[in-house]
Amino acid sequence: MNSTKQSIEFFKNLRAEAEKKADIIERIKEMYECFFCFAMIWSYGACLDESKREFNGYLRSTCTKLKFPEAGTVFDYFYDPIEHKWIHWMEKVKSYVPNDECLFSSLVVSTAETQRQKYLLTMHTEAKKGLLYVGTAGTGKTTIVLDYFNDVDGDVVLTSQVNFNSYTSSMSLQVVVESNVQKRTGTLYGPPTGKTLIYFVDDLNMPKVDKYFTQQPICLVRQLIDYGTFYDRADLSVQKRIADILFVSCMNPKAGSFFVDVRLTRHLTSVCLSVPEKEILSTIYTQMLAGHFKEFDEKIQKLGPKIISATQKVFQDMSKNPKFAPTAKKFFYQFNMRDFAKIIQNILTTLPKEYKGKEFEMVRVWAHECHRVW
């Protein structure tokens, strides 16, 4: 039901966006099938995890007229109404600019995944609809949303982040919401007129379940979306109305409460993020290493891609080895992108002067990091 609602809304948004372009308005009806298909991909398809491949097969065999390119899956393409064809998200990827000044955790490499999620987030912000990213640990949920926040136009969109944990109460959420809005008139509050304020709720499912089987902060978010109001805690007779706010959230279904109130999730577009594909992992870290090794010897520069493929091999062997399958006692046997990132993060701390003509030493650093992390 939710997916059907999502696909209809998606279709409407795509049509509205295309109608803004004067040169295609006359042939817009020819594009409806592509819009419909794209809407299906990002509603029925977006909430799937392992069955994404089956969905890809189903859509390709059903919508034969649409001529999806052969390579990859239908999730890898977006429909361009001007050129009237399907284009790979990779074409939107921006080149990576190395930055030694900022923290490693804030380094983001533009990939097909970040680009398509940025597109979804932009569309949802314009349509004033919330989004919920669901995925296991280290699938890049937080990174995607924060990367989008770095790119938003501050004149139109304001952002605020709130991390839920098992102690978060509805009161603490209300304090955060209130501290980011200002009084407009009477009991109406909101961001400055003409702007939309996006609250990024990370780890949405973490708050503890109370004796009524509800999670208080989640109920408050639902109330804000449903009614746009909450009560003044100091004077319960005053109802405060909050306008122009939006919620984007992330949750890991394997941590915290497994169940989130469906009365909230029905308001949000659910998108499932899986462990990044081999190519995406390799794109991210090869570019980071290449940027760092620019000042190093040529021999070390050539080591970059080899380090990445070797790390990938170890990573895959570890995650597929039944000896390292997580058990109740060894629950920490979870291998994800974060481990990969830790290895590269430490290689990025090496200095060119210390490794002049010592490529073997660099391999030792890599081996040491692998031992340390795994």
Ligand SMILES: Nc1ncnc2c1ncn2[C@@H]1O[C@H](COP(=O)(O)OP(=O)(O)OP(=O)(O)O)[C@@H](O)[C@H]1O
């Ligand atoms: N596009 C990217 N560019 C650079 N690093 C990335 C990118 N995507 C993910 N990462 C890295 O992957 C790791 C995991 O990402 P992130 O913290 O966003 O995962 P998460 O899904 O929010 O995990 P959790 O559920 O544990 O919060 C981080 O170290 C992050 O820096």
Ligand SMILES: [Mg+2]
């Ligand atoms: Mg996170």
